[in-house]
Amino acid sequence: MTTSSLRLENATVVVNQGTSEEKTILDAVNLEVQAGEFVTVLGSNGAGKSTLFNVIAGTLNLTSGKIYLGDTDVTHLKEIERTHILARVFQDPKLGTAPRMTVAENLLMAERRGQKRRLKSRGLTTEKRAEMAQVADKMGNGLAQRLDVATGQLSGGQRQALAFLMATEKRPELLLLDEHTAALDPKTSAQLMALTDEQIKAQQLTAMMITHNLSDALQYGNRLLVMSEGKIAMDVDGTAKQALTLEDMLAFFNRY
Numbered sequence: 001m002t003t004s005s006l007r008l009e010n011a012t013v014v015v016n017q018g019t020s021e022e023k024t025i026l027d028a029v030n031l032e033v034q035a036g037e038f039v040t041v042l043g044s045n046g047a048g049k050s051t052l053f054n055v056i057a058g059t060l061n062l063t064s065g066k067i068y069l070g071d072t073d074v075t076h077l078k079e080i081e082r083t084h085i086l087a088r089v090f091q092d093p094k095l096g097t098a099p100r101m102t103v104a105e106n107l108l109m110a111e112r113r114g115q116k117r118r119l120k121s122r123g124l125t126t127e128k129r130a131e132m133a134q135v136a137d138k139m140g141n142g143l144a145q146r147l148d149v150a151t152g153q154l155s156g157g158q159r160q161a162l163a164f165l166m167a168t169e170k171r172p173e174l175l176l177l178d179e180h181t182a183a184l185d186p187k188t189s190a191q192l193m194a195l196t197d198e199q200i201k202a203q204q205l206t207a208m209m210i211t212h213n214l215s216d217a218l219q220y221g222n223r224l225l226v227m228s229e230g231k232i233a234m235d236v237d238g239t240a241k242q243a244l245t246l247e248d249m250l251a252f253f254n255r256y
């Protein structure tokens with residue numbers, strides 16, 4: 001039995017095939033992420049970071065190669081067929097939550113994702129609300145006091161915290177964080193980043209996080225990837241990652 005949560009074998013995406021615009025945007029990537037790893041992903045604009053997440057999530061098909069989530073070959077599975085295995089949080093606070101529904105309704109929806117219809121009959125009981133308030137309180141940003149507020153009325157930070165809670169509700173096999181703090185002000189971003197790290201550790205989640213923030217990429221996670229021109233240009237973990245400095249990273253980026 002394997003302990004890897006994700007495995008990519010020669011994962012390749014070629015766009016506009018057979019035209020003068022043909023381009024390889026993911027270039028024979030081999031990657032194995034073990035259960036419990038927290039991988040930060042850096043790379044310049046256009047390096048292929050979102051493409052990597054898109055093929056993992058199934059929003060983009062591979063031209064060739066294979067993708068496994070756990071022991072399952074998901075290469076030909078549609079996005080919807082992968083949602084019970086992985087969850088993704090986006091940069092845009094509008095994605096991932098339903099704006100007209102309240103915080104409690106969104107949380108209930110996340111909890112019931114993938115459940116059979118007959119199991120959905122129980123509504124927002126007092127117990128359920130108390131449980132939600134407890135979960136939302138972990139975010140420490142007032143979300144717990146706004147359970148009955150429409151999600152569209154939340155602050156950006158509260159909404160992203162809710163999106164994170166919803167994504168982790170069912171303890172996904174793999175959590176993809178796609179610049180999830182980038183649209184927030186520095187203080188709120190730092191707060192959500194700390195909460196993210198806390199929850200990943202507490203729930204022992206396997207996670208990958210795209211960021212343009214070098215300090216966050218160094219401070220958080222146990223492994224760091226740098227993408228460049230559709231390839232993995234750097235892959236460090238453990239003590240080698242801990243030893244990396246901002247200067248090392250700046251020097252590395254200057255070479256690309």
Ligand SMILES: Nc1ncnc2c1ncn2[C@@H]1O[C@H](COP(=O)(O)OP(=O)(O)OP(=O)(O)O)[C@@H](O)[C@H]1O
Pocket residue numbers: 015016025043044045046047048049050051052
């Ligand atoms: N569906 C597509 N069709 C054509 N080109 C694409 C497609 N998706 C991505 N690309 C191109 O692939 C390259 C990699 O894009 P990608 O969005 O993965 O980069 P990124 O590292 O996420 O960049 P950023 O930091 O700007 O988000 C870019 O040149 C982009 O224009």
